[in-house]
Amino acid sequence: xxxxxxxxxxxxxxxxxxxxxxxxxxxxxxxxxxxxxxxxxxxxxxxxxxxxxxxxxxxxxxxxxxxxxxxxxxxxxxxxxxxxxxxxxxxxxxxxxxxxxxxxxxxxxxxxxxxxxxxxxxxxxxxxxxxxxxxxxxxxxxxxxxxxxxxxxxxxxxxxxxxxxxxxxxxxxxxxxxxxxxxxxxxxxxxxxxxxxxxxxxxxxxxxxxxxxxxxxxxxxxxxxxxxxxxxxxxxxxxxxxxxxxxxxxxxxxxxxxxxxxxxx
Amino acid sequence: xxxxxxxxxxxxxxxxxxxxxxxxxxxxxxxxxxxxxxxxxxxxxxxxxxxxxxxxxxxxxxxxxxxxxxxxxxxxxxxxxxxxxxxxxxxxxxxxxxxxxxxxxxxxxxxxxxxxxxxxxxxxxxxxxxxxxxxxxxxxxxxxxxxxxxxxxxxxxxxxxxxxxxxxxxxxxxxxxxxxxxxxxxxxxxxxxxxxxxxxxxxxxxxxxxxxxxxxxxxxxxxxxxxxxxxxxxxxxxxxxxxxxxxxxxxxxxxxxxxxxxxxx
Numbered sequence: 001x002x003x004x005x006x007x008x009x010x011x012x013x014x015x016x017x018x019x020x021x022x023x024x025x026x027x028x029x030x031x032x033x034x035x036x037x038x039x040x041x042x043x044x045x046x047x048x049x050x051x052x053x054x055x056x057x058x059x060x061x062x063x064x065x066x067x068x069x070x071x072x073x074x075x076x077x078x079x080x081x082x083x084x085x086x087x088x089x090x091x092x093x094x095x096x097x098x099x100x101x102x103x104x105x106x107x108x109x110x111x112x113x114x115x116x117x118x119x120x121x122x123x124x125x126x127x128x129x130x131x132x133x134x135x136x137x138x139x140x141x142x143x144x145x146x147x148x149x150x151x152x153x154x155x156x157x158x159x160x161x162x163x164x165x166x167x168x169x170x171x172x173x174x175x176x177x178x179x180x181x182x183x184x185x186x187x188x189x190x191x192x193x194x195x196x197x198x199x200x201x202x203x204x205x206x207x208x209x210x211x212x213x214x215x216x217x218x219x220x221x222x223x224x225x226x227x228x229x230x231x232x233x234x235x236x237x238x239x240x241x242x243x244x245x246x247x248x249x250x251x252x253x254x255x256x257x258x259x260x261x262x263x264x265x
Numbered sequence: 266x267x268x269x270x271x272x273x274x275x276x277x278x279x280x281x282x283x284x285x286x287x288x289x290x291x292x293x294x295x296x297x298x299x300x301x302x303x304x305x306x307x308x309x310x311x312x313x314x315x316x317x318x319x320x321x322x323x324x325x326x327x328x329x330x331x332x333x334x335x336x337x338x339x340x341x342x343x344x345x346x347x348x349x350x351x352x353x354x355x356x357x358x359x360x361x362x363x364x365x366x367x368x369x370x371x372x373x374x375x376x377x378x379x380x381x382x383x384x385x386x387x388x389x390x391x392x393x394x395x396x397x398x399x400x401x402x403x404x405x406x407x408x409x410x411x412x413x414x415x416x417x418x419x420x421x422x423x424x425x426x427x428x429x430x431x432x433x434x435x436x437x438x439x440x441x442x443x444x445x446x447x448x449x450x451x452x453x454x455x456x457x458x459x460x461x462x463x464x465x466x467x468x469x470x471x472x473x474x475x476x477x478x479x480x481x482x483x484x485x486x487x488x489x490x491x492x493x494x495x496x497x498x499x500x501x502x503x504x505x506x507x508x509x510x511x512x513x514x515x516x517x518x519x520x521x522x523x524x525x526x527x528x529x530x
Contacts, residue, residue: 076529077526077529077530078526081346082526085380085384085522088377088380088381089381089519089522092377092381092487093483093487095487095490095491095494096431096434096483096486096487096489096490099431099433099434100433100434100490100493100494103490103491103494104374104377104490104491104494104495105370105373105374105494107373107377108370108372108373108374108375108376108377108378109369109370109373110373111373111376111377111380112353112357112369112372112373112376112377113373115350115353115376116353116354116357119350166361166364168364168365169361169364169365218358218361221361222357222358222360222361224361225360225361225365225368225369226360226368226369228365229360229365229368229369229370230369254354257350257354261342261343261347264341264342265342
């Protein structure tokens with residue numbers, strides 16, 4: 001417990017100033033957490049990081065994460081998407097050159113993970129940098145929903161939980177916790193959008209919080225599903241007492257792209 | 266052999282008029298072969314087609330295949346890429362809802378296949394429709410290289426082949442066949458670009474044919490690698506005597522995107 005608190009304090013001491021500063025600081029943070037995220041997928045699959053596989057998968061992930069302006073140097077009929085596609089084709093070629101030591105299935109996992117992790121963390125920076133004033137409050141809008149949902153699900157579930165939500169994937173979650181979390185998340189969001197300068201229509205944002213709270217819980221279950229599939233308890237160990245980056249950002253990876261869509265980013 | 270010839274004649278009788286007609290005819294052909302292509306991946310994985318998995322994977326594939334103009338109806342901050350990403354997130358959600366009967370690894374294969382097959386066949390139609398006159402000849406430029414490379418590799422290999430190219434993946438290919446195929450492909454391309462109205466710089470296209478012939482052979486080996494991984498001989502049975510769509514278009518899927526890039530499509 002003490003370790004858990006120390007980790008949280010240290011992480012927030014780094015995280016909060018970077019959120020406030022925005023710009024290249026949060027671009028670098030997003031790239032860092034995305035790179036750690038993809039490395040956790042490799043660790044879950046028990047594959048080594050000093051490899052052609054990991055180098056290509058990390059590049060594919062970062063292709064999605066870095067700001068769009070990063071690709072300004074490309075010739076006109078190229079795009080971020082073209083770079084990603086080229087990396088996928090190189091990965092496919094690698095199945096041949098590695099003599100099927102890296103298989104089609106492996107490449108599938110890398111491509112899926114790089115999309116999911118890379119795009120999720122892209123929006124961490126893109127939402128913050130979408131506007132000098134609103135950006136920070138829009139990003140906190142996402143975190144308010146995720147954190148409220150997580151905490152409320154745990155607390156309501158502990159107090160009133162009777163009916164298991166999805167025991168084959170995540171045995172301790174309950175329907176009471178899940179529904180309670182959505183209700184509390186909507187209430188807290190209603191308060192938040194009336195206090196913070198987020199821009200946009202308040203009613204729409206409160207309605208959106210209902211779906212975002214569900215999406216956040218889905219992100220949590222998806223991560224539980226693949227951890228169960230790979231037979232691991234935590235995705236990594238970078239945050240002592242909290243597990244890995246993917247453990248901590250599972251809901252966020254689902255919520256951030258939707259928040260970006262809502263604000264037209 | 267008789268069956269093989271009949272299939273080829275029937276296929277060309279459909280294929281050639283569609284290539285010449287272009288427009289929506291080739292758009293539909295591309296969508297059809299892409300849908301068959303992704304179904305072959307499911308058959309190789311021994312998974313059924315009447316399923317949520319296949320429906321989503323087919324939609325993801327077609328998202329890449331259909332012409333870009335198809336997405337004109339989308340709101341302004343959406344894109345083809347956004348639709349694909351949404352389908353990927355729904356597929357991930359499906360791992361939870363199916364209680365891990367569909368796993369993270371399965372979704373990886375679907376996402377990779379939809380990118381690889383969907384984008385490859387997209388360019389079949391996009392190259393043809395890039396220009397009313399040049400389009401057809403640019404598409405044939407790709408096919409001339411693929412067909413010359415395939416045929417020459419087989420014939421040179423049979424006559425002069427001594428050193429195995431990549432026996433763990435494809436036991437009958439030889440270095441002599443592979444190198445001979447590249448040389449003959451460059452010569453035939455040099456003749457082709459001097460006769461056909463392809464547009465663009467002839468010298469660059471002849472130089473490109475060298476790399477395209479190698480890329481085509483790589484596409485062939487990639488398909489051999491995943492067929493070997495799944496333990497199947499043919500990807501499908503739609504073309505009696507020739508195997509499946511992926512068997513016939515393996516090189517093409519690698520070559521077409523590069524040809525599109527060369528012509529700035």
